[in-house]
Amino acid sequence: MYILAIESSCDDTSAAVLRDGILLSNVTASQAVHEEYGGVVPELASRAHQQNIVPVVSAAIKRAGIMKEDLGAVAFTRGPGLLGSLLVGVSFAKGFARSLGIPMIDVNHLQGHVLAHFIRESEDDHDQPTFPYLCLLVSGGNSQILQVNSYKDMEILGQTIDDAAGEAIDKCSKVMGLGYPGGPVIDKLARQGNPEAFEFSKPDIAGYDYSFSGLKTSFLYHLRDWVKEDPDFIEHHKEDLAASLEKTIVDILMKKLRRAVKDTGIRQVAVAGGVSANTGLRNAFLDHAKRYHWKIFIPKFSYTTDNAAMIGITGYFKYLDKDFASIDLPAYARMEKI
Numbered sequence: 584m585y586i587l588a589i590e591s592s593c594d595d596t597s598a599a600v601l602r603d604g605i606l607l608s609n610v611t612a613s614q615a616v617h618e619e620y621g622g623v624v625p626e627l628a629s630r631a632h633q634q635n636i637v638p639v640v641s642a643a644i645k646r647a648g649i650m651k652e653d654l655g656a657v658a659f660t661r662g663p664g665l666l667g668s669l670l671v672g673v674s675f676a677k678g679f680a681r682s683l684g685i686p687m688i689d690v691n692h693l694q695g696h697v698l699a700h701f702i703r704e705s706e707d708d709h710d711q712p713t714f715p716y717l718c719l720l721v722s723g724g725n726s727q728i729l730q731v732n733s734y735k736d737m738e739i740l741g742q743t744i745d746d747a748a749g750e751a752i753d754k755c756s757k758v759m760g761l762g763y764p765g766g767p768v769i770d771k772l773a774r775q776g777n778p779e780a781f782e783f784s785k786p787d788i789a790g791y792d793y794s795f796s797g798l799k800t801s802f803l804y805h806l807r808d809w810v811k812e813d814p815d816f817i818e819h820h821k822e823d824l825a826a827s828l829e830k831t832i833v834d835i836l837m838k839k840l841r842r843a844v845k846d847t848g849i850r851q852v853a854v855a856g857g858v859s860a861n862t863g864l865r866n867a868f869l870d871h872a873k874r875y876h877w878k879i880f881i882p883k884f885s886y887t888t889d890n891a892a893m894i895g896i897t898g899y900f901k902y903l904d905k906d907f908a909s910i911d912l913p914a915y916a917r918m919e920k921i
């Protein structure tokens with residue numbers, strides 16, 4: 584059984600094809616148009632999705648080596664995300680499924696990130712978590728610790744009360760004049776810097792919740808003072824600034840995660856979302872696996888940022904449950920519950 588999956592929640596147009604839960608193709612068109620604006624411009628994103636969706640879907644079907652008539656279902660991201668972007672994918676999926684007379688499966692984008700660890704590229708790929716496992720979901724819009732009890736039962740143990748980790752990285756990078764998105768640039772610079780060079784404020788929040796807005800402000804104020812004394816301060820210290828910022832964020836994320844592992848006794852720990860591409864965070868996971876005997880799950884780089892493969896595997900689970908969407912289902916910009 585072949586499933587076509589479509590993801591268009593933000594600024595990546597992506598399509599994937601799976602056969603019985605095994606990934607055959609995953610094609611993504613990213614949108615460079617936003618770089619000069621320092622962030623995603625919603626109207627430009629939806630226009631770019633309109634241009635990209637047909638070629639991306641065609642390429643995914645072609646790379647899978649099948650014909651569109653072979654497809655048995657179409658899975659698509661229903662939300663959360665930018666409404667104009669979502670509408671392109673949702674409308675396309677509806678038209679495509681209708682024309683082929685096959686069922687549609689709506690997928691929650693965040694659920695897709697959490698289940699990215701179940702993407703299998705071959706029959707022999709058996710490195711998947713078993714339920715329950717903990718998942719640190721860190722992206723531009725989310726920072727959550729989830730207890731994943733089954734593919735459809737996910738309990739939020741903690742989450743950010745203000746900015747997401749990726750948002751904090753992007754904003755600090757913008758203040759340093761490094762452009763958008765900041766994550767990959769900060770990551771690269773951090774590899775050449777001293778993580779102990781500067782100290783930024785860490786939040787003191789109860790339970791498993793996170794907060795990153797204080798760090799962002801502390802970074803901004805420190806920088807403002809240093810630049811007053813030395814106008815070239817950022818240029819002279821950008822590696823150390825990036826390394827110290829990255830270390831602060833990773834320390835904040837791992838501290839709460841350690842607490843959640845200790846309290847739940849669950850030692851299978853996964854990381855997902857765009858920020859899981861970060862080298863410092865990946866190294867912290869490897870270190871915790873060794874030190875605390877965690878069984879860790881780190882996604883391949885191509886499955887960290889938005890991709891249709893994760894929508895496809897989530898759609899496959901729902902397909903097995905015969906959990907289909909009706910044709911009048913709307914896209915949702917906000918979807919709190921996974």
Ligand code: KG4
Pocket residue numbers: 593721722723724725748749750752753764765766767770856857858859860861862887888889
């Ligand atoms: O999951 P994602 O692609 O979508 C959104 O939530 O929008 O995550 C994007 C976020 C951005 O904040 C980006 O800066 C961050 O992931 N990111 C990284 C890295 N690669 C992407 N953050 C740190 N290090 C990276 N290597």
